Amino acid sequence: MTQTVGFVGLGNMGLPMARNLLKAGFKVCVYNRTPDKAQVLAAEGATIVARLADAVTADGVVITMLANDAAVEEVVTGPGGIAGALGAGGIHVSMSTIAPATSRRLSAIHAPRGSLYIAAPVFGRPEAAAAKKLWICQSGATAAKERIRPLLAAMGQGTYDFGEDPSAASTVKLCGNFMILSVLETLGEALALAEKSGLDRKALASFFGETIFACPMYQIYGRSIASRAYEPAGFRVELGLKDANLIIDAANETKTPMPLAHLAQERMLAAVANGHKDLDWAAIELMIAGNAGLR
Amino acid sequence: MTQTVGFVGLGNMGLPMARNLLKAGFKVCVYNRTPDKAQVLAAEGATIVARLADAVTADGVVITMLANDAAVEEVVTGPGGIAGALGAGGIHVSMSTIAPATSRRLSAIHAPRGSLYIAAPVFGRPEAAAAKKLWICQSGATAAKERIRPLLAAMGQGTYDFGEDPSAASTVKLCGNFMILSVLETLGEALALAEKSGLDRKALASFFGETIFACPMYQIYGRSIASRAYEPAGFRVELGLKDANLIIDAANETKTPMPLAHLAQERMLAAVANGHKDLDWAAIELMIAGNAGLR
Amino acid sequence: MTQTVGFVGLGNMGLPMARNLLKAGFKVCVYNRTPDKAQVLAAEGATIVARLADAVTADGVVITMLANDAAVEEVVTGPGGIAGALGAGGIHVSMSTIAPATSRRLSAIHAPRGSLYIAAPVFGRPEAAAAKKLWICQSGATAAKERIRPLLAAMGQGTYDFGEDPSAASTVKLCGNFMILSVLETLGEALALAEKSGLDRKALASFFGETIFACPMYQIYGRSIASRAYEPAGFRVELGLKDANLIIDAANETKTPMPLAHLAQERMLAAVANGHKDLDWAAIELMIAGNAGLR
């Protein structure tokens, strides 16, 4: 018998992820705060529910893909929330980028009710989600992992396990976003030096993307930063700031000095302070350029 | 008729590069300050000369692959140096990592004598040099480029041209080394956060090297930094500091604020100050770990 | 008739401050979570109360001098707290270092009940508090300021007013602590450079304290940092980290990039991570020294 899975959160990422579950043959029961967004999936076979609790089957699996920590906490512990509806043997798969501390807290909320928590954040932009090319890292209750394996396989190109600690995968996700932020700063500074030295920004970015940094992260951001193309945004500065703050919070909590993470956070603050919150987060380059007297 | 090429500097990089010229069928005339090092190439067909000037054919091509700016300036302008021996139509291909300002100066020294200067620094470690896997970026006199094309092709897997400005390729090389330094700092901070959060350093490095950062730079340094394996050194901290200083000098000259480059330079200083000058430059991670109270 | 004033929080700062109120002839009614600490003041004329609410006179003035934001919020909004007891016309003078956002929130809690909130944080160590040498900055409800003037005058050598915004004085206090943190970093780096150049640390610190930086901040910290005397702590690293975090939070809230504040925060984190949380906060110098290979 086909498993039914609840899906909460149909943003830029959630929508294509839920669609891939449908395509893979799962019964998907979706809930979104703004119901209109869910309608498009009805035509593709999803069941649309008006109340959050109806997306949760006792003993079932529910996936959340929401904007931030507060939103996830709200759907878990708020009135009619997942915590009350899921019950013993149920599994909550939290796929958003949230603080490791939040994952620990959510896991502890589920535990006394016999529900299991898995942190399973993803790497990839909406196009990657649509193409089933997400990379997924997971951690949490071992008992749940076998059961959710086919679900994750339907949404990504590979899942990496980081053990039982429910916060581990959240930390991995923050490390990854920190590493991407670092690429943005690096490309911004390198291209500023190049431009001020009289070189062609695009030639430089191409060179590195084809040779010693031949991976999509450098190729994609190399192109956009070289040509200062920050619209439409793949991931907005404002969200980048949110993630930078999560990284700094994790660094504080673990007493880890991370000067490069602080630098990235300051760039995001500066970009917001200068009116760029809706540009792609690679637009922190505009701050680097401004300090260098470019533009 | 086979072209003869002079080769000056048989260090870790120069030796395999000269060997690849021999393998490709060029007549190679080598000079090294320490003659012993050159002997190994004699058996492979090279002509070993005792005086620098003898490695230079008037009207010929001479390649320099030396430790630093001062060494290159010395072999060009010192007694019996390249500048005097090369003459009209001769080509000096400078493949070391040197300051853009030095490339400009060398080009200006050659110009009145009718000699042509090409900056052609390379990316790759000694193993890559041996395997003919270097990436080469070149800039300088157009007239010279056609003639040296087969030589560069014999040493690398690809050559990228950055125009007529003799300093351009030197700037590209500095940008690249800055980008590598940034990877070291990034991995160091990310793995410190991971370790202090209870994660396995190697698992994290593997994950990123196999997914969103699937390129050798992250794979190789991810492995060494995850396991803190800094010996034997592929590129020593001391040389890393030299390169960091060249980057900062170029940033100063062009009035480009580069906080991440400064951070990298401070790490190199700290590593030297703590007795690590002969470790691989990835050992700046030890400074990050120390500040985080690890080890 | 003499005014009665409630005083909550008898730590290193609160005790001498309450004592100065007694000396000035005020009737002081003190509450401390740990009652033993309050007994010493009984002999000096204070009334010791066992319940927080008993320290608050409806329509009276109550001063809080507590460890952190959470403690102040607890005594205001917790069971039997100030908010319920103070009533219309009562005044809450909050003298701790807390977030501007917390001052705004506390003011908003008091407002509907007709109580007035004044933020009045102080600059000075316990010795300064004992000597009535504190500098006080205040902001908040104008109507309250005339009434509390003699109280503040009894505790400090001068009060500066920053207007009606209840958060303003809290911001001033954070700016000041940031400026002190910056002095610590500055002295630490300057003395590291001096020591590594072969100079005498103490001679250098004395010179600057007697000439271009002839103010107590440079004299006191110059002496302790020059001789690495970090015990007993005047203000512990752990509290310094708390304040650095408040500064960074305020910078985030207002979108103000403050790289020097971030640097100070990283030093505090590093000091805690290296086991120095109970040393004086000037001990961040040990991190500077460690990176320079000193000691």
Place this chain on the structure above:
Amino acid sequence: MTQTVGFVGLGNMGLPMARNLLKAGFKVCVYNRTPDKAQVLAAEGATIVARLADAVTADGVVITMLANDAAVEEVVTGPGGIAGALGAGGIHVSMSTIAPATSRRLSAIHAPRGSLYIAAPVFGRPEAAAAKKLWICQSGATAAKERIRPLLAAMGQGTYDFGEDPSAASTVKLCGNFMILSVLETLGEALALAEKSGLDRKALASFFGETIFACPMYQIYGRSIASRAYEPAGFRVELGLKDANLIIDAANETKTPMPLAHLAQERMLAAVANGHKDLDWAAIELMIAGNAGLR
């Protein structure tokens, strides 16, 4: 018999310093590259010479107050320079801000000729020089110090000795300029946070200048930074960058990581890159404000 002293360099600082020597009754023989500038002192009793060597008495004392290291080295070792004219027993008092390494080199140049070198850089702006309010730090040959004591006393309000190492006083001067740069950055960031929090910049600067930072450095720069008054320049950004570079060079030479010094240098670079090289160096605040979206 009155001592004759040579004085080389009549810039903003040198002119009032030479004038104070005249006022104190010394015979002063002045040389300036631009002779016009020297004429004003002729009326006050100075002897103006057209050739550098004529300002130097064999066995006498010559003071240099020049723009940078290169200028000092030129007047010492250039044709007709001090090194050749001073001879055994002569004393060169170098009062400019120069690299410690330059002081060492100059001392070594004088030594074989029997001439003595004293580094005696000063703290104070032109107004302080005019008012005989300079602070002087000296180091170098003990034998020379007694003889130059009355000269230094005629130019400053106090002289501090840092021993025999000729580079020591140069290092002290760099440490001091670093500390001033740090005050500029500190005030810039603190006032940015204050302004973005809705506070009055001038009120904040006044408060700190009257209370916990009651020393001229904070009062003077507090006023100019609060009101963004950067013209006329007391000390230009361009010269500030030169000094920041000397500090960084000294940090590199001694392997001392100084992140705050790097930050200051980047601010100077940014200010120059944005067209502010002729403003007062406190104008680095404009870069802080720009990143915060102010102005």
